[in-house]
Amino acid sequence: MITTYLFYFLSFLAIMCALMVVFSKNPVHSVLYLVLTFFTIAGHYVLLNAQFLAAVHVIVYAGAIMVLFLFVIMLMNLNKDTEPHKKPWLKFSAAIASGLLLVVLVGSLKGAETIVPTNAFNPNIGLIENLGKTLFHDFLLPFEVSSILLLVAMVGAVMLGKKSIK
Amino acid sequence: MSAIQVIPINMYLLLSTVLFTIGVLGVLFRRNAIIIFMSVELMLNAINLLLVAFSSYLSDGKGQVFVFFIMAVAAAEVAVGLAILMMVYRNTKSTDINILNKLKW
Numbered sequence: 001m002i003t004t005y006l007f008y009f010l011s012f013l014a015i016m017c018a019l020m021v022v023f024s025k026n027p028v029h030s031v032l033y034l035v036l037t038f039f040t041i042a043g044h045y046v047l048l049n050a051q052f053l054a055a056v057h058v059i060v061y062a063g064a065i066m067v068l069f070l071f072v073i074m075l076m077n078l079n080k081d082t083e084p085h086k087k088p089w090l091k092f093s094a095a096i097a098s099g100l101l102l103v104v105l106v107g108s109l110k111g112a113e114t115i116v117p118t119n120a121f122n123p124n125i126g127l128i129e130n131l132g133k134t135l136f137h138d139f140l141l142p143f144e145v146s147s148i149l150l151l152v153a154m155v156g157a158v159m160l161g162k163k164s165i166k
Numbered sequence: 167m168s169a170i171q172v173i174p175i176n177m178y179l180l181l182s183t184v185l186f187t188i189g190v191l192g193v194l195f196r197r198n199a200i201i202i203f204m205s206v207e208l209m210l211n212a213i214n215l216l217l218v219a220f221s222s223y224l225s226d227g228k229g230q231v232f233v234f235f236i237m238a239v240a241a242a243e244v245a246v247g248l249a250i251l252m253m254v255y256r257n258t259k260s261t262d263i264n265i266l267n268k269l270k271w
Contacts, residue, residue, distance in 0.1 A: 050221070
């Protein structure tokens with residue numbers, strides 16, 4: 001029973017914070033609301049028995065990526081006054097378009113068949129031991145390739161961030 | 167007690183659809199490039215949530231491993247994207263995407 005209440009509470013909080021990310025005037029407030037959204041999603045992961053993933057999510061997203069965003073916003077000195085705005089009719093059409101996308105997606109998911117789980121329910125699937133086994137048995141090559149991706153991204157970020165490129 | 171025993175998978179489908187749509191709304195609604203980046207992050211997280219939900223619903227760890235890869239790609243994307251944004255800001259003194267219309271037809 002308490003799981004159900006927790007699910008609805010976290011879902012409500014996630015959707016509200018996500019809406020505030022889009023609609024708040026100050027970019028710093030947007031970042032802080034996005035951090036709150038990430039914490040609620042981490043709560044969902046805990047509810048889904050993905051404990052290790054919840055910890056990684058908090059560390060990577062709320063700890064690393066959002067701090068990067070916050071640094072960049074403070075470096076650029078953005079605030080409410082310098083914030084550009086779209087024309088009202090463009091905002092209206094954006095809201096209509098995404099509302100229609102929501103209607104289409106929900107409508108297409110309404111008629112979908114429900115899946116039947118083939119495996120027996122295993123609550124230990126999200127523990128680090130099982131995840132590590134899956135990662136290093138079935139996904140060893142993608143794991144190594146993603147390390148190359150991170151290296152390339154690091155080199156690219158340093159190159160782009162330099163003052164002048166000759 | 168786990169959530170998947172009391173919450174049907176349709177609720178997770180609905181939740182991540184709504185979060186994804188809010189991300190799309192943010193991309194269409196705002197002109198600040200940083201907010202657009204954050205909306206893209208929101209969309210990625212909606213997909214991550216759905217992958218984890220299906221993974222634990224089917225008791226298959228592969229979905230959660232996939233989320234790790236998405237996180238790595240998102241981290242790389244943010245690092246390069248924010249570097250590009252810093253360069254844009256240095257050249258135009260603004261993060262307004264309407265200034266960046268040189269490639270527009």
